[in-house]
Amino acid sequence: MSREYDTIIIGGGIIGNGIAYHLSEVQSDGILVLDKNYPLSGTSGSTQAWIWIHSKSPSWYAEFSLYSAELYGYLQRKIGDIEFDRAGGISPFFTETEREQAFKLAECQAEVGIEIQVLNREDALAREPALSPKILGAMYSPADGNVNPMRLVEQYMRASKKNGVTFEYYNPVTGIEKQQGSFIVTTAKTVFRCKKLILSAGIWTRELGKLLGIDVPVKPVRGQIIITEPLAPLMKHTLSIMRQTSNGEVLVGNSQENAGIDRRSTLDVMIETANMAVKYVPDLAKAKVVRGFSGLRVMPEDEFPIFGVVPGIENLYVAALHSGITLSPLIGTLMTELITGGETSVPIDRFSITRFA
Amino acid sequence: MDKSTIVCRCEEITVGDVENAIAQGAETFDDVKRLTRGGMGLCQGKTCRTVISELIAQLKGESVAAVPVPRLRMPLRPIPMEILAANQSGTSAMFDLLDQASRKERQEK
Ligand SMILES: Cc1cc2nc3c(=O)[nH]c(=O)nc-3n(C[C@H](O)[C@H](O)[C@H](O)COP(=O)(O)OP(=O)(O)OC[C@H]3O[C@@H](n4cnc5c(N)ncnc54)[C@H](O)[C@@H]3O)c2cc1C
Numbered sequence: 400m401s402r403e404y405d406t407i408i409i410g411g412g413i414i415g416n417g418i419a420y421h422l423s424e425v426q427s428d429g430i431l432v433l434d435k436n437y438p439l440s441g442t443s444g445s446t447q448a449w450i451w452i453h454s455k456s457p458s459w460y461a462e463f464s465l466y467s468a469e470l471y472g473y474l475q476r477k478i479g480d481i482e483f484d485r486a487g488g489i490s491p492f493f494t495e496t497e498r499e500q501a502f503k504l505a506e507c508q509a510e511v512g513i514e515i516q517v518l519n520r521e522d523a524l525a526r527e528p529a530l531s532p533k534i535l536g537a538m539y540s541p542a543d544g545n546v547n548p549m550r551l552v553e554q555y556m557r558a559s560k561k562n563g564v565t566f567e568y569y570n571p572v573t574g575i576e577k578q579q580g581s582f583i584v585t586t587a588k589t590v591f592r593c594k595k596l597i598l599s600a601g602i603w604t605r606e607l608g609k610l611l612g613i614d615v616p617v618k619p620v621r622g623q624i625i626i627t628e629p630l631a632p633l634m635k636h637t638l639s640i641m642r643q644t645s646n647g648e649v650l651v652g653n654s655q656e657n658a659g660i661d662r663r664s665t666l667d668v669m670i671e672t673a674n675m676a677v678k679y680v681p682d683l684a685k686a687k688v689v690r691g692f693s694g695l696r697v698m699p700e701d702e703f704p705i706f707g708v709v710p711g712i713e714n715l716y717v718a719a720l721h722s723g724i725t726l727s728p729l730i731g732t733l734m735t736e737l738i739t740g741g742e743t744s745v746p747i748d749r750f751s752i753t754r755f756a
Numbered sequence: 757m758d759k760s761t762i763v764c765r766c767e768e769i770t771v772g773d774v775e776n777a778i779a780q781g782a783e784t785f786d787d788v789k790r791l792t793r794g795g796m797g798l799c800q801g802k803t804c805r806t807v808i809s810e811l812i813a814q815l816k817g818e819s820v821a822a823v824p825v826p827r828l829r830m831p832l833r834p835i836p837m838e839i840l841a842a843n844q845s846g847t848s849a850m851f852d853l854l855d856q857a858s859r860k861e862r863q864e865k
Contacts, residue, residue, distance in 0.1 A: 436787075437781060437782055437783065437784070437786075437787040437790075439787070439790040439791070440786065440787070440790075444790050454853045454854055454856075454857045455857070456856070456857035456858070456859075456860035456861050456864075457860055457861055457863075457864040458861075460860075490853060490854055492854060497852075497854055497855075500854050500855070500857070500858045501854060503858065503861070504854070504857055504858065504861070507861060538854070549790050549791065549793075553780075553791060556780070566781065568781040568783070569783060623849070625840075627837065628798055628834060629798075639853045639854070646793075653850055653851060653852075653853070654849035654850055654851070655849060655850075655851050656849045664829070664830045666830070666845075667845035667846055667847050667849075668845065668847065668849050669830065669831075669840060670840055670841070670843045670844070670845040671845045671847070671848065671849065671850055672850075673837050673838075673840035673841040674840075674841045674844075674845075675850060676837055676841065677837060677838065677841045683837050684836070684837055684838035684841065685836060685837070685838065686836070686837050687798075687834035687835065687836055687837070688831060688834065688835050688836070688837055688840060689797075689798060689800055689831075689834045690796075690800055690829040690830075690831075691829055691830045691831070692829060702860075
């Protein structure tokens with residue numbers, strides 16, 4: 400006997416949960432979220448979790464990211480405390496070339512309504528005294544912030560359950576078929592049947608797509624982070640390589656490696672990261688590093704989000720993207736509009752999977 | 757054990773917190789860690805690893821051996837940033853956000 404749902408979402412990370420929650424606000428039952436592990440075991444449990452806008456490029460992408468950031472305050476009021484902090488973002492620079500780049504970027508972003516101030520050294524240090532006096536200046540934008548990704552996923556799940564969503568953990572999807580207008584989703588434990596299917600399994604979305612004969616061009620790009628012991632409040636803003644969480648730890652890291660599905664930390668990158676940390680914020684020299692971790696970015700071939708309907712297979716949807724923390728509430732909102740047959744409130748044509756065809 | 761008994765001293769996580777996490781579907785030490793922060797503190801789980809794993813086993817009616825062992829994280833003992841930073845690394849995996857933004861803006865044109 401197969402169990403029936405209207406909509407099945409495969410993948411319970413920040414993206415799958417964001418979609419489940421937003422969808423559950425308008426469709427109260429018949430939604431199932433499946434995860435092969437527990438929801439934070441994928442990329443969403445190993446991320447910096449900045450809500451990052453000001454140095455997103457091109458500016459249409461920054462503008463898209465801004466819409467999502469604007470939704471966060473409202474989201475927090477609805478689902479409960481997610482430690483959302485619109486701290487403002489700062490990108491320090493050390494060279495004249497970078498200063499020129501900063502002015503150009505500020506000009507482009509202003510056209511889409513994102514405010515960036517290019518600060519000189521004194522103003523930057525006044526704003527963020529923890530920064531190194533060796534910086535030449537910094538970009539500052541009030542648009543950026545950060546959130547606690549663990550709380551976000553947990554609160555999404557709680558709110559979704561309240562709205563009637565069912566979750567199945569430790570239940571990997573092993574097969575998908577389309578038969579007479581329904582999807583037959585085979586998992587390790589059960590066979591499910593549904594009308595609408597959403598693939599939002601992070602880097603594993605590619606594998607799932609193959610089961611239906613579609614290619615979702617995402618690859619894992621490893622990022623390594625180091626974390627300090629909890630420190631007294633040191634920095635106020637989200638910096639372009641680090642942030643301090645509300646319980647005092649500092650997370651540092653901005654590495655990118657093509658390492659396949661390999662989530663080990665490596666000493667060389669940890670060393671580089673530590674060098675970067677003290678270069679930006681000298682006071683961190685004395686801080687103790689308690690842990691290194693790494694995560695696998697969900698990186699689409701052209702680096703921009705892939706989401707929306709999958710043409711050719713009716714009622715199939717996909718959502719696989721980098722910067723999922725920044726974009727989660729917006730993706731959840733837009734996917735809900737799509738799934739419920741409405742028009743999206745923001746044009747999404749450029750994010751269609753058809754661009755890779 | 758009492759619900760208010762502390763199992764993770766660094767983060768002050770109680771038996772009740774762990775029970776809640778398990779009620780939400782957590783099955784491993786790492787699941788519980790991500791939900792509660794238990795094991796994320798200064799000692800990195802050296803004190804609470806066994807206790808939390810035993811709690812999971814108990815609540816699920818399994819043997820402790822059936823609970824997957826947690827991932828250990830480098831460095832195994834806290835180490836000052838400056839000691840790490842005193843070294844030079846052979847690779848360069850770092851990227852610069854500003855540089856990346858400029859590259860993308862150029863691509864767009
Ligand atoms: C180091 C690092 C730093 C980052 N920093 C930021 C940042 O500052 N800001 C930002 O916005 N973004 C950041 N990101 C990106 C962001 O974390 C990701 O875009 C986001 O977490 C992706 O979420 P997801 O739900 O798509 O994937 P995941 O969280 O990986 O979720 C996918 C889920 O699918 C499940 N799954 C897979 N296969 C199956 C199957 N066959 N059956 C059932 N379930 C399955 C997995 O178990 C997993 O839980 C960062 C990423 C990294 C690695």
